[in-house]
Amino acid sequence: MSEALLDALVVGAGTAGIPTAVHAAHRGASVLLVEAAAQVGGTLHVSSGHMSATGTRLQARRGILDDAQAHIDDVMRISRGTAHPQLLRLAATHAGDTIDWLMDQGFEMAPECPVIAYSHEPYLVPRTYWGINKGLSILKVLERLLDQALHDRLLEMRLQTRLEALEPLPGGGWQAQLLTGDTRSTVRTRQVVLATGGYGGNAALFSEITGGYPLLSPAPACADGSGLRIALQLGGRLQNRNVFLPTVAGVPAQAGGHWLDWERKSNLTPQHRPPWEIFVNLQGDRFVAEDDPSPDARERKLKQQPDLAFWVVFDQSVLEQAPPLFVQTPGEQMLARFGNHPAYQRADTPEALARACGMDPARLANSIARYNDGVAQGRDTLGRRHLPQRLDQGPFYAIRHQGVTLRCWAGLEVDASLRVLGPDGQALPGLHAIGEILGGAALSGDSFASGMSVTPALTFGRLLGQSILTCHSERSAT
Ligand SMILES: Cc1cc2nc3c(=O)[nH]c(=O)nc-3n(C[C@H](O)[C@H](O)[C@H](O)COP(=O)(O)OP(=O)(O)OC[C@H]3O[C@@H](n4cnc5c(N)ncnc54)[C@H](O)[C@@H]3O)c2cc1C
Secondary structure, eight states, X not given: OOSSEEEEXXXXXXXXXXXXXXXXXXXXXOEEEEOSSSSSOGGGGTOXXXXXXXXXXXXXXXXXXXXXXXXXXXXXXXXXXXXXXXXXHHHHHHHHHHHHHXXXXXXXXXTXXXXXXXXXXXXXXXXXXXXXXXXXXXXXXXXXXXXHHHHTTSOEEESSEEEEEEEEOXXXXXXXXXXXXXXXXXXXXXXXXXXXXXXXXXXXXXXXXXXXXXXXXXXXXXXXXXXXXXXXXXXXXXXXXXXXXOEEEEOOSSTTOOBOOGGGOBOOOTTTSOOOSEEEOTTSOBOSOTTOSOHHHHHHHHHTSGGGEEEEEEEHHHHHHSOOSBTTOOHHHHHXXXXXXXXXXXESSHHHHHHHHTOOHHHHHHHHXXXXXXXXHTOOTTOOOOOOOOOOSSSEEEEEEEEEOSSXXXXXXXXXXXXXXXXXXXXXXXXXXXXXXXXXXXXXXXXXXXXXXXXXXXXXXXXXXXXXXXXXXXXXXX
């Protein structure tokens, strides 16, 4: 394989890379899929796997009137017109086919879908879908297709093989330097598809790109931004460098760490669990109506807080009365963290709690007192509506939360054929990029639109593999 000129080297066997490789291989392209990790799947191992699409058979069955233009309009409404118009149109136009294709391949759809999802700014109509096992349901389909293609010798795959560098070949195409264990090798290829994901596993790169925001992310370590760095060294352009919005919010699994266990995150979505606690910033001031129904509004308020941080404050009575704050975490497990993790603090009075947390004692005491007045009067100063009970029975508790980076926002600039653009705005021939390496802001602008990372990753992978990549000899399409 090292001597022959491949049709395509696909880098990254995740959400975007697997469909690219499988579809291209079925057309007869000579494809090598390389994956740095020991297993395929990338972020699908942890992703919620929410997808959004219109014109699907499931929507039709439910009588939901919807089309790609309505999806585009909705994303543009949510993002205040900041999504990339061409890429958004490409993704939205083909997303319905992606969902129907997944269903044809045996995808196990959750029976309630499509729905309006509330974890991000909601769409106007039900067009969000997920599998019964979240991202793993998508991976189950992709893995089966990949295994079949490998079994049929339609493509080659190398696990634990990392792309280290790319050089343009004099006559066109690329020479790729690969590292498998300690062994270096090169391959020559007409086209390269960078499907290497985001950089949510790389705190230094994240800080460099966002201009110093702290990272807290559930992304796997494989999301190290190495593919992005390679493309930037070749002259690729970074788009949306200044766009960033934290998701509300999480606690690092380990003190000082930047990894968040998303499966056991705290449940701060008011539509799922109306808040019993108050949120105060590092000074001790409330800064948001904790049950504001708009995720976008809550996220923008959080972005203004130093270190993207706040304390979730409650009292003994809330501890006993309220539904569990953390998903899949019994109360006693949460309690065991107090005294063992600096993000968890407990004290007999609000003032002592503030001192333990490094807040201003008078400001925290005032925040609690004003909240309690609001509960008594049925009217909160910040407009919060869910006011279940006063916070006045010690001991008092505080859990330090931080804004979460669910997916990276900045990424490579590409044209409508998903070719990486060089410094002069011209496409670098034969170099494509898809998935989170494009940055989430390309598809949902400076806000979150549900499903607009996973669905475009799958959809662009399918489009590249089915038609955009050039193949020397074509078989019948998948
Ligand atoms: C907890 C969580 C929940 C999420 N929920 C949703 C959701 O509900 N809906 C949504 O739309 N989005 C969601 N996202 C985001 C979405 O899952 C990702 O953006 C998307 O899956 C990324 O797909 P990808 O193919 O670009 O990257 P990945 O799936 O991460 O695949 C990239 C692959 O490339 C490999 N790789 C990296 N560098 C190299 C290299 N140099 N050489 C070889 N291989 C390399 C990696 O090992 C990895 O396997 C979520 C993200 C997280 C972390």
